[in-house]
Amino acid sequence: MTVSAIVVNHGLGSRADSVWFPYFTAELTALGHSVTIPNLPDPDAPRLDPWRKAFAEAVAAAGPAGDTVLVGHSIGGVNVLRVLEQHDVAAAGQFAGVLLVSTAAHEVGYDLLAEFFAEPFDWARIRGAAREFRVLAAADDPVNVPDPVEHVGLLVRGLEATAVLTATGSHLGDFPDDHIELPEAVRLVDEIQAAAR
Numbered sequence: 473m474t475v476s477a478i479v480v481n482h483g484l485g486s487r488a489d490s491v492w493f494p495y496f497t498a499e500l501t502a503l504g505h506s507v508t509i510p511n512l513p514d515p516d517a518p519r520l521d522p523w524r525k526a527f528a529e530a531v532a533a534a535g536p537a538g539d540t541v542l543v544g545h546s547i548g549g550v551n552v553l554r555v556l557e558q559h560d561v562a563a564a565g566q567f568a569g570v571l572l573v574s575t576a577a578h579e580v581g582y583d584l585l586a587e588f589f590a591e592p593f594d595w596a597r598i599r600g601a602a603r604e605f606r607v608l609a610a611a612d613d614p615v616n617v618p619d620p621v622e623h624v625g626l627l628v629r630g631l632e633a634t635a636v637l638t639a640t641g642s643h644l645g646d647f648p649d650d651h652i653e654l655p656e657a658v659r660l661v662d663e664i665q666a667a668a669r
Contacts, residue, residue, distance in 0.1 A: 479527075479543070481510075481548030483546030483548045486648045488510070492644070492645055510529075512526050518584075538567070540568055542556075546643065553575075566601060567603070568602070568603060568668040571607075572607050575623070575627065576589075577593075581617060604664045607628060607633050609644070614642060638656070
């Protein structure tokens with residue numbers, strides 16, 4: 473099976489042209505994939521219900537779940553998890569996989585984002601919604617406090633995921649205008665594709 477659709481959930485204050493998204497889109501489009509990065513409502517003050525609804529709609533429009541990889545950066549990764557909690561596997565099937573980049577596993581002190589963490593994650597339901605999970609993070613991430621590695625460990629255990637932890641890299645796109653290359657993200661999507669075949 474060839475994974476043909478990749479849908480990305482941006483983070484706080486970001487849009488489709490932020491951080492590593494242009495690089496990521498160019499690299500994966502060149503490999504024959506379709507990359508969608510919907511601009512979610514009120515990115516500077518995200519709310520869970522509108523974000524979850526808008527991202528779920530973009531995912532549904534992208535194509536069959538079995539051919540789709542979901543990617544989330546920062547709070548966008550948390551929103552991906554919330555979408556997976558509500559995904560009807562019996563009706564729509566499992567997603568090919570999920571990549572979470574610099575994603576927190578619990579609240580990190582941003583009152584603005586607290587509602588995304590208000591309920592515990594339903595790890596079993598989330599795991600059942602996709603075949604493969606990957607986590608990409610940096611050990612010096614200043615956002616995922618108090619210990620970025622703890623967040624990675626919680627995600628790995630909760631999702632039965634494979635993680636790539638870099639020594640440096642901060643939040644892998646600290647600010648929307650930080651246009652960086654993130655080849656690890658491209659490689660991990662390829663890895664998900666290979667494992668989902």
